[in-house]
Amino acid sequence: KNEVEQSPQNLTAQEGEFITINCSYSVGISALHWLQQHPGGGIVSLFMLSSGKKKHGRLIATINIQEKHSSLHITASHPRDSAVYICASSRGGKGAQKLVFGQGTRLTINP
Amino acid sequence: GAVVSQHPSWVICKSGTSVKIECRSLDFQATTMFWYRQFPKQSLMLMATSNEGSKATYEQGVEKDKFLINHASLTLSTLTVTSAHPEDSSFYICSASWASGRANTGELFFGEGSRLTVL
Numbered sequence: 001k002n003e004v005e006q007s008p009q010n011l012t013a014q015e016g017e018f019i020t021i022n023c024s025y026s027v028g029i030s031a032l033h034w035l036q037q038h039p040g041g042g043i044v045s046l047f048m049l050s051s052g053k054k055k056h057g058r059l060i061a062t063i064n065i066q067e068k069h070s071s072l073h074i075t076a077s078h079p080r081d082s083a084v085y086i087c088a089s090s091r092g093g094k095g096a097q098k099l100v101f102g103q104g105t106r107l108t109i110n111p
Numbered sequence: 112g113a114v115v116s117q118h119p120s121w122v123i124c125k126s127g128t129s130v131k132i133e134c135r136s137l138d139f140q141a142t143t144m145f146w147y148r149q150f151p152k153q154s155l156m157l158m159a160t161s162n163e164g165s166k167a168t169y170e171q172g173v174e175k176d177k178f179l180i181n182h183a184s185l186t187l188s189t190l191t192v193t194s195a196h197p198e199d200s201s202f203y204i205c206s207a208s209w210a211s212g213r214a215n216t217g218e219l220f221f222g223e224g225s226r227l228t229v230l
Binding site: 033035040041042043044045048086088098099101102103104 | 145149153154156157160202204206218220221224226
């Protein structure tokens with residue numbers, strides 16, 4: 001079993017739908033990262049969170065430390081949201097620590 | 112915002128040659144950079160941690176003599192794939208963490224990635 005598990009692996013939805021991607025991790029972490037990888041390969045860091053909830057535009061990320069679970073939500077989804085979304089855990093102090101990656105969720109939003 | 116630049120974005124080379132990939136932090140100092148590899152349809156895998164002024168730390172299974180990492184300054188780390196073979200064809204991407212004095216936020220910034228094809 002991977003240290004970081006994501007679900008679903010693939011998700012196709014219609015424009016406007018509310019999207020949820022889940023991430024579970026098996027060991028204690030210092031932070032959980034949500035990343036977005038575009039078709040060309042470039043990666044953008046969406047969120048880094050260690051507790052509670054963060055919101056940025058139509059994106060919301062939550063984490064439950066006790067349950068070792070995080071979710072990424074996209075409201076009013078749009079075709080430009082189509083990408084691979086990756087969660088990654090990091091451990092240790094606030095210093096530049098290594099990441100353990102989930103398998104990624106390939107999201108396709110159809111117009 | 113902080114930007115990490117990676118070069119080249121793609122490279123094709125013959126088997127047996129060496130390829131150097133550069134990762135630069137453009138507007139911040141990065142004492143630590145990370146190098147990842149991603150095969151098609153797979154997730155990112157950490158190859159090594161690049162520390163400015165000291166030797167890189169390699170993950171298990173990554174050959175340090177094949178993947179040479181140099182982090183000579185606070186803004187530049189290089190990955191050299193030596194004697195490349197077709198099985199080294201992959202997407203290589205670096206990341207750096209923003210360290211501002213003592214307040215290292217831990218937020219990561221990624222390069223654009225380098226797609227290597229070895230013929």
